[in-house]
Amino acid sequence: MIMDFRRKKLKRVRFAPSPTGYLHLGNARTALFNYLFAKHEGSTFILRIEDTDLERSKKEYEEMLIEDLKWLGIEWDEGPDRGGKYGPYRQSERLDIYHKYVDKLLKSGDAYYCYCTEEELEKEREKAIAEGRPYRYSGKCRNLTEEERSEYEAKGIKPVIRFKVPEKTVVFEDVIRGVVEIDTKEFGDFVIVRADGMPVYNFVVVIDDALMEITHVIRGEDHLSNTPKQIVIYEALGFNIPTFAHLPIILGEDRTKLSKRHGAVSVRALKDEGYLSEAVFNALSLLGWHPKDEKEILPKEEIFKQFRLEDVNKSPAIFDRNKLRWMNGVYIREILPLEEVTKRAVEFFEGFGYKADFEYYKKVMEAVRDSIETMLDIKERAKVFFVDEIIFSEDVVKEVRSDEKFYKVVEAFYQKIKDKGGISKEDFKTITKEIQQELGVKGKGLFHPLRIALTGESSGVGLDILVEVIGIERVKFRLKRFLEYFG
RNA sequence: GGCCCCAUCGUCUAGCCUGGCCUAGGACACCGGCCUUUCACGCCGGCGACACGGGUUCGAAUCCCGUUGGGGUCACCA
Numbered sequence: 256m257i258m259d260f261r262r263k264k265l266k267r268v269r270f271a272p273s274p275t276g277y278l279h280l281g282n283a284r285t286a287l288f289n290y291l292f293a294k295h296e297g298s299t300f301i302l303r304i305e306d307t308d309l310e311r312s313k314k315e316y317e318e319m320l321i322e323d324l325k326w327l328g329i330e331w332d333e334g335p336d337r338g339g340k341y342g343p344y345r346q347s348e349r350l351d352i353y354h355k356y357v358d359k360l361l362k363s364g365d366a367y368y369c370y371c372t373e374e375e376l377e378k379e380r381e382k383a384i385a386e387g388r389p390y391r392y393s394g395k396c397r398n399l400t401e402e403e404r405s406e407y408e409a410k411g412i413k414p415v416i417r418f419k420v421p422e423k424t425v426v427f428e429d430v431i432r433g434v435v436e437i438d439t440k441e442f443g444d445f446v447i448v449r450a451d452g453m454p455v456y457n458f459v460v461v462i463d464d465a466l467m468e469i470t471h472v473i474r475g476e477d478h479l480s481n482t483p484k485q486i487v488i489y490e491a492l493g494f495n496i497p498t499f500a501h502l503p504i505i506l507g508e509d510r511t512k513l514s515k516r517h518g519a520v521s522v523r524a525l526k527d528e529g530y531l532s533e534a535v536f537n538a539l540s541l542l543g544w545h546p547k548d549e550k551e552i553l554p555k556e557e558i559f560k561q562f563r564l565e566d567v568n569k570s571p572a573i574f575d576r577n578k579l580r581w582m583n584g585v586y587i588r589e590i591l592p593l594e595e596v597t598k599r600a601v602e603f604f605e606g607f608g609y610k611a612d613f614e615y616y617k618k619v620m621e622a623v624r625d626s627i628e629t630m631l632d633i634k635e636r637a638k639v640f641f642v643d644e645i646i647f648s649e650d651v652v653k654e655v656r657s658d659e660k661f662y663k664v665v666e667a668f669y670q671k672i673k674d675k676g677g678i679s680k681e682d683f684k685t686i687t688k689e690i691q692q693e694l695g696v697k698g699k700g701l702f703h704p705l706r707i708a709l710t711g712e713s714s715g716v717g718l719d720i721l722v723e724v725i726g727i728e729r730v731k732f733r734l735k736r737f738l739e740y741f742g
Numbered sequence: 743g744g745c746c747c748c749a750u751c752g753u754c755u756a757g758c759c760u761g762g763c764c765u766a767g768g769a770c771a772c773c774g775g776c777c778u779u780u781c782a783c784g785c786c787g788g789c790g791a792c793a794c795g796g797g798u799u800c801g802a803a804u805c806c807c808g809u810u811g812g813g814g815u816c817a818c819c820a
Contacts, residue, residue, distance in 0.1 A: 273820050308819055373818070380817095389744045389816070415818055432747075441745055442816075449818040456820050480746065480815045503748080503813095510812065538754095541769095545755055549768045568748095568755085571813060575753050578770045588783070626782040636782095684779095691779070702780030714781055721781095 266298035266470045270324075270331070271460070273305040274316035277521035278323040280574055281475060281505045281513045284539050288502055288567070289473045290329045291540060294559035301467060302334030304345045305460070307453055312347075323522045328536050328555065341467040346459055353454040356462050356492060357416060357447065365491040366447060368414040369396040370407040391443035392417070416448035418458070418488060425483035430471075430500035430564045437483040445484060457484045465494035473500045473564070476571075477512070500564050503543050503571045513574065520574070529603060529630025533590065534583040542572045552585055584628035596620055603630040609641040615724075622720045639721060643729055645711035647740065655707070655741055660696055662741055664704040667694060669734040678727045680719040708737040 270286040272278065278286075293300035302324070306312035321336055333339025343349055360366035369392075376392070383390035397419065399407075407414070420439045429435050447458035464472060479501045489496045507517035514520075525535055537553060546553060546561050553561075587596055597617045604616055611619075623636045647655075655661045667690050672678060687705075691697045705718055709730065715721070722730050 271820090275820080305820060311819075369818095376818090384743085387743065391816095435746080437746075446818050451818080453818085455818070460820085475814095476747070477814060478820090481820090501747090506813075508753090512814075541754065543754095547756095549756080551754090551769060570748050572755090573753060575770070578754060581770055623782090625784095687779075697779050699780065706780065712781095717781055719780090 264470075266293075266296050267301065267468050268293050268298060268471045268473055269301035269303050269464070269467065269469050270329075271303040271305050271463075271474075272320055273308060273311070274313055274320055275308070275311040276316060276515065277523045278320050279513060279515070279521045280525075280539065283323070283327060283522050283535075284505055284542055285473070285475050285502060286324060286329055287327070287536065287539050288544070288562075288564075290331075291558060291562040292471065292473060292564055295562045298470075299333065300331045301339070301341070301469070302331040302336075302344065303463060303467070304335050304347075305456065306345060306347045307456060307459055309347075309453065317345075319523065323526075326526060327522055327532050346463065349459070349463070350454070352466070353459055353462055357454065357458075360418065360447075360491060361416070363491070364419065366416050366418050367397055368399070368404065369417045369444075369446075370399075370404075370412045370414045371395060372412065391440070392445070394444055397444070413450040415446045415450050417444040418447050418484075418491075420444050420484075420487055423487075425486050427482065427486060427496070427499060429479075429482075430498060431503075431567050432479070432501055432569060435479070435482070437480070439483065439487065441480075442484060447488075457481055458488060461485045461488045461492070461494070464497060465489065465492070469497050471498045471500060471564075473502065476501045476504045500567070502567060503569055505542060506571050506573045508573060510573065525579075529632070530579065530583050531586050531591070531596075531599060531630075534579065534586040537586075538579045538582050542574065543567050552582065552590070580628045587627060587630075588624045593617060593621055593624070596624060600630055600633060603633050604637070607634045607637075609633075609637060611641070615640075618724045622716045622724060626716065636716070639710040639712065639715055640724055643732055645709075645733060645736065647707075647711055647737075651707055651711065652741075655704075658704075660694065660700065661704045661707075662738075663694060664690060664696060664701060665708040665734060665737055668705060668708075669731070669738060672727065672734075673731060675727055678722050678730060680723045683719040683722050709733050 268289045270289045272282055272286070290300055292298070302321075304317055304320075306317070317335070321334075324331075331337075333341060333344065335342075335344040338344075357366065361368075371392075379393065380390045396414075396417070420443060422439060424436055424438050426434065426436045445457060446455055448454045463469075482499055482501075486496060505513045507513045507520070509517075522535065526532070533555075536555065537551075537558075540553075540558050540562070541551060544562065544567050545551075546557070591599075594617070597613065597620045600620055601613070601616060604611070604619075619637050619640045622640070623633065627633060627636050668686060671686050671689065672682075675682075687701060691701055694701075702718060703713065706712065706715065709718065709721060
């Protein structure tokens with residue numbers, strides 16, 4: 256029994272963004288797949304902030320990252336905002352830890368000081384490119400004598416620290432890509448500590464993943480070529496090597512890696528454009544992965560249940576906005592309860608200057624939710640519930656004038672309601688039935704004039720609902736305006 | 743350019759490992775129709791793909807080789 260318990264060691268995964276901008280969809284998908292894996296396996300999910308690039312990292316970005324992740328519905332067990340046994344979870348706060356391991360590598364001879372200046376290296380690099388061969392660091396400073404070192408120091412050159420890469424072929428098995436083999440000749444001795452003393456990504460990521468006891472490193476395919484660099488460090492330090500899973504990257508419509516230049520591809524932008532987090536969550540989980548049956552609208556629990564890393568496909572995917580739009584529409588009209596969609600819609604109503612109380616918003620949402628796909632669509636679709644000053648376009652004027660029944664229909668309707676104190680959907684139906692019989696108009700011939708009179712538009716929500724929601728006084732007001740305008 | 747990865751409708755994908763059930767399935771988009779006395783939702787139908795060329799095999803989307811195309815990566819960024 257005790258053995259059994261020990262064997263069931265919890266898996267630990269992490270999402271490690273650098274706070275250099277908004278959370279974009281590529282990273283969001285990586286975070287999501289880590290989260291899905293954690294949920295499926297019952298493992299621990301860690302958020303770690305990779306802010307060793309002092310130039311680009313900003314505290315504000317970290318806060319936005321956390322906000323966006325939470326909005327998406329991704330939760331972590333340990334992180335900079337909530338602590339945990341393996342903290343701190345911000346790399347800028349772990350510098351002393353890194354330096355301990357740098358010293359260790361220096362002592363064991365696995366790392367060395369390098370005094371080559373950036374200018375020198377740049378020259379070498381240019382030369383290599385000119386000669387058509389790939390650039391690798393020459394290893395010039397690998398075996399400096401104490402005298403040579405003191406000479407450089409005396410000149411005031413601040414050294415970087417490089418890892419002494421052993422000559423070998425690194426082999427590892429990636430959960431998604433299978434066996435990957437890369438020769439260390441491909442990269443050569445790389446920098447692990449900058450001249451300013453700040454350690455570099457490929458080094459710190461190893462220390463953190465090892466110390467935080469990460470068992471599965473799930474990240475974007477763009478890190479595939481970094482993996483052997485990291486493995487040689489794991490080996491030099493005697494750490495356990497985690498299991499790797501490199502996700503296919505997400506491409507923009509031009510088939511290159513998704514980035515800022517592809518326009519609004521941050522989750523923040525999606526949120527502002529009126530997408531629901533549930534829909535984004537659902538759509539993102541279908542990029543590179545798919546459930547066993549053909550149902551695509553899936554509640555989170557179902558995704559947790561079915562998600563398996565082994566089922567993630569290898570080919571990159573282009574993010575399909577159209578499908579997200581459609582899916583968002585499904586969530587708006589079918590999945591979320593009316594009360595909930597209305598809550599989400601409030602800020603948009605207010606943003607459009609459509610002022611009303613929650614109950615009114617709810618009625619409007621009930622009327623329009625079948626015909627909108629994002630909250631931004633509310634602006635056009637719900638306008639008729641808020642704006643009484645209708646402007647008749649030239650085309651409308653022409654149309655009304657050219658059809659004598661047009662005016663008559665509206666007038667007849669007005670006559671029937673002008674003394675009423677209220678109007679319901681049913682009232683509307685009865686009245687239109689009467690007009691149908693009296694004037695001999697039906698279908699479009701009947702509804703179109705009323706729609707124009709009440710909204711100025713030739714399409715929109717069901718009129719029976721419209722009149723009920725805006726109420727008798729506003730109906731009278733709008734009809735009277737029409738009649739006066741064309742009378 | 744070196745190295746690595748990928749390759750099914752326009753897009754997301756099922757099938758590929760364990761060849762025959764594939765006349766290649768689903769979804770979005772698009773087109774047409776039905777429902778609705780108006781709008782929308784919904785329903786039904788249509789269009790549309792195994793990158794190419796060689797093998798292997800009785801049989802290949804599925805296995806092998808090559809070609810082409812696309813992508814990633816080559817920092818004192820992450």
